[in-house]
Amino acid sequence: MAFSALARAAxxxxxxxxxxxxxxxxxxxxxNSQWLDALRGEGLWNAVKAYEATxxxxxxxxxxxxxxxxxxxxxxxxxxxxGPDIAIMQxxxxxxxxxxxxxxxxxxxxxGVSLNATKDNGIIDGVTLGVPWQRAxxxxxxxxxxxxxxxxxxxTTVPELIASAQGVQDKTGAIGFTSRHQISDFSGFYMxxxxxxxxxxxxxxxxxxxxxxxxxxxxxAIAAFKQVYDAKIIPVGDDMPTQRTRFKEKQVGFSIDxxxxxxxxxxxxxxxSSRMKSAAMPFPHPGAHQQIYVAVNANSEHPExxxxxxxxxxxxxxxxxxxxxxGPDALATDVPLDADFVAKNPWAPxxxxxxxxxxxxxxxxxxxxxxxxxxxxMEAVEEVxxxxxxxxxxxxxxxxxxxxxx
Amino acid sequence: MPYAFMMLPVIYLAIFMFWPLGRQIWLxxxxxxxxxxxxxxxxxxxxxxxxxxNPDFYTALYVTVxxxxxxxxxxxxxxxxxALAMNRPFPGRTLVRAILLFGWAVPNVAAALIWLWIFNxxxxxxxxxxxxxxLERITWLTSTDMxxxxxxxxxxxxxxxxxxxxxxxALQSVPxxxxxxxxxxxxxxxxxxxxxxxxxxxxxxxxxxxxxxxxSIRRFDIIYLLTGGGPIGSTSTLIVKLRQxxxxxxxxxxxxxxxxxxxxxxxxxxxxxxxxxxxRQKGQS
Numbered sequence: 001m002a003f004s005a006l007a008r009a010a011x012x013x014x015x016x017x018x019x020x021x022x023x024x025x026x027x028x029x030x031x032n033s034q035w036l037d038a039l040r041g042e043g044l045w046n047a048v049k050a051y052e053a054t055x056x057x058x059x060x061x062x063x064x065x066x067x068x069x070x071x072x073x074x075x076x077x078x079x080x081x082x083g084p085d086i087a088i089m090q091x092x093x094x095x096x097x098x099x100x101x102x103x104x105x106x107x108x109x110x111x112g113v114s115l116n117a118t119k120d121n122g123i124i125d126g127v128t129l130g131v132p133w134q135r136a137x138x139x140x141x142x143x144x145x146x147x148x149x150x151x152x153x154x155x156t157t158v159p160e161l162i163a164s165a166q167g168v169q170d171k172t173g174a175i176g177f178t179s180r181h182q183i184s185d186f187s188g189f190y191m192x193x194x195x196x197x198x199x200x201x202x203x204x205x206x207x208x209x210x211x212x213x214x215x216x217x218x219x220x221a222i223a224a225f226k227q228v229y230d231a232k233i234i235p236v237g238d239d240m241p242t243q244r245t246r247f248k249e250k251q252v253g254f255s256i257d258x259x260x261x262x263x264x265x266x267x268x269x270x271x272x273s274s275r276m277k278s279a280a281m282p283f284p285h286p287g288a289h290q291q292i293y294v295a296v297n298a299n300s301e302h303p304e305x306x307x308x309x310x311x312x313x314x315x316x317x318x319x320x321x322x323x324x325x326x327g328p329d330a331l332a333t334d335v336p337l338d339a340d341f342v343a344k345n346p347w348a349p350x351x352x353x354x355x356x357x358x359x360x361x362x363x364x365x366x367x368x369x370x371x372x373x374x375x376x377x378m379e380a381v382e383e384v385x386x387x388x389x390x391x392x393x394x395x396x397x398x399x400x401x402x403x404x405x406x
Numbered sequence: 407m408p409y410a411f412m413m414l415p416v417i418y419l420a421i422f423m424f425w426p427l428g429r430q431i432w433l434x435x436x437x438x439x440x441x442x443x444x445x446x447x448x449x450x451x452x453x454x455x456x457x458x459x460n461p462d463f464y465t466a467l468y469v470t471v472x473x474x475x476x477x478x479x480x481x482x483x484x485x486x487x488x489a490l491a492m493n494r495p496f497p498g499r500t501l502v503r504a505i506l507l508f509g510w511a512v513p514n515v516a517a518a519l520i521w522l523w524i525f526n527x528x529x530x531x532x533x534x535x536x537x538x539x540x541l542e543r544i545t546w547l548t549s550t551d552m553x554x555x556x557x558x559x560x561x562x563x564x565x566x567x568x569x570x571x572x573x574x575x576a577l578q579s580v581p582x583x584x585x586x587x588x589x590x591x592x593x594x595x596x597x598x599x600x601x602x603x604x605x606x607x608x609x610x611x612x613x614x615x616x617x618x619x620x621x622s623i624r625r626f627d628i629i630y631l632l633t634g635g636g637p638i639g640s641t642s643t644l645i646v647k648l649r650q651x652x653x654x655x656x657x658x659x660x661x662x663x664x665x666x667x668x669x670x671x672x673x674x675x676x677x678x679x680x681x682x683x684x685x686r687q688k689g690q691s
Binding site: 071072075076078079080081096097099100101102181182183184185186235236237238239242368371372375379382383386387 | 439440441442443444522525526527528530545546547548549550630631632633634635636637638639650653654655656
């Protein structure tokens with residue numbers, strides 16, 4: 001009794017000693033694999049860190065996780081009731097976390113803000129769970145000096161790509177073409193391959209929402225990729241970071257890459273960014289894009305502060321700062337490319353243009369299951385590349401596996 | 407008093423081994439999503455039915471058994487031969503021994519990166535040698551014919567030094583007077599090895615084989631980093647499949663079932679080792 005009275009008195013005196021409107025300092029942890037990017041990571045973080053000047057008492061803390069482990073780690077931490085307050089993530093992870101009910105409704109952050117089409121997949125069942133961060137479309141990129149020295153044309157079809165890449169190889173000794181081609185890099189491989197698939201008119205679902213894996217369009221896409229693989233213009237066995245480094249060092253003629261990867265290639269290598277050019281991919285239809293969203297963890301102890309941060313993120317000032325660090329990636333709002341940036345990076349506008357028509361790497365209606373569905377598809381691609389069975393045979397097996405799943 | 411001393415390891419094992427193991431076995435009987443691990447639904451043997459209905463499981467089981475068996479046979483053989491060589495005095499023996507231990511000392515991720523470079527089809531050391539000999543480049547990691555052999559080569563490179571170290575210690579503990587007595591009786595080197603050395607080091611050889619077998623069954627990092635289980639599942643072991651099911655399909659229940667099968671496989675190897683031991687001890691008594 002005496003103790004509780006003493007405790008009450010102590011508590012009361014402590015409360016009385018506090019200032020009237022004391023604001024607890026808040027620490028918001030923001031995770032992103034891009035924080036670890038050697039060249040743009042710091043720029044992106046500085047763009048975000050500018051928020052602290054507008055929000056006294058809020059400190060932002062970066063949590064960089066390697067991209068290879070990013071999705072796994074986020075899923076595990078969020079599932080265990082932990083994780084960062086705010087996470088910047090690829091669409092696939094975003095949908096999986098949304099499906100598990102682990103994200104906060106952030107509609108308040110974008111109320112009255114005119115966002116572009118990048119917002120669409122961030123709204124699930126009418127609830128805004130993600131704010132667009134960046135959209136990285138795919139394009140054909142090439143080393144203008146090597147292409148000029150070889151005297152080859154910029155290709156508009158797959159046979160032309162093979163011919164031009166072989167021309168570069170024969171006349172300059174450089175690698176003709178780079179592309180992901182190994183299942184050991186499954187996540188990147190399937191996302192990159194979606195450009196080949198969509199480019200050949202593939203839709204992995206029909207009008208009824210049934211999964212259609214074994215289609216003539218998919219067979220054509222795999223056959224085209226197989227032609228390129230068999231032409232001995234790809235450095236078979238090289239992972240993507242190695243291939244990008246080779247491009248940086250002026251050892252590659254052509255590549256198909258997304259704008260994030262291209263910005264990486266254009267920065268800090270022997271090749272000047274102004275000597276890299278880009279064009280539409282050599283396919284009849286538009287390709288794919290990788291969409292990244294910013295979301296708030298339902299386990300966060302500071303959801304209001306996190307939403308306030310997102311509200312700031314879509315302001316013109318924040319978007320302009322983000323544009324400087326994002327290269328040609330499409331952002332949440334239509335911030336035009338900086339004229340100086342375009343002058344130094346002539347390859348950039350094509351990406352911005354292609355992002356208007358590109359499709360998400362995720363399968364509509366099966367966003368959460370896309371990775372699971374694409375595993376047998378990519379195994380079919382691999383089987384065609386390695387064993388030489390026909391795309392139709394390989395896709396029939398993939399269709400069976402997918403049918404067993406769903 | 408002895409029980410008090412035993413409590414600490416018992417508590418440690420209970421918290422860090424038996425509880426997670428029990429939880430994994432329990433999860434294998436449930437439908438559990440990765441993002442909601444605490445919201446499980448008991449489904450009995452359904453995950454095991456799915457497992458046994460899936461041809462990929464049998465491929466993974468076959469790859470695991472083949473890989474583990476070959477890793478034990480080749481790794482232990484190479485390590486033992488190296489130990490026999492190191493057991494003889496020669497100039498620079500200490501330096502050679504240190505060099506031979508390199509593979510075991512290097513962390514797995516670093517080893518994977520080193521070997522990725524060695525196996526590189528365009529600029530790798532191995533293909534430089536191959537093309538230097540006038541032969542066609544070999545697709546070490548991207549062909550179904552070579553991928554498992556390449557993984558085995560890396561495994562042996564890592565395992566053999568450990569086997570060598572353990573076997574060398576065993577060889578050096580063979581009583582010299584027994585060998586001398588055999589030599590006086592007219593036995594040649596081969597007979598001395600067969601009748602004196604081998605029986606003495608046999609328990610060590612069995613133990614090291616057991617360790618290599620269990621490590622191989624649960625080996626993940628080297629395979630995942632070098633091939634990711636490909637091409638076409640030719641290096642996809644149970645543990646690689648487990649990761650795929652857990653993190654790509656977000657299916658913790660089915661992934662746990664893969665884990666339980668792996669556990670049964672490892673326990674079977676341990677049981678065979680225990681049976682051998684029991685048989686040997688009975689023969690001695």
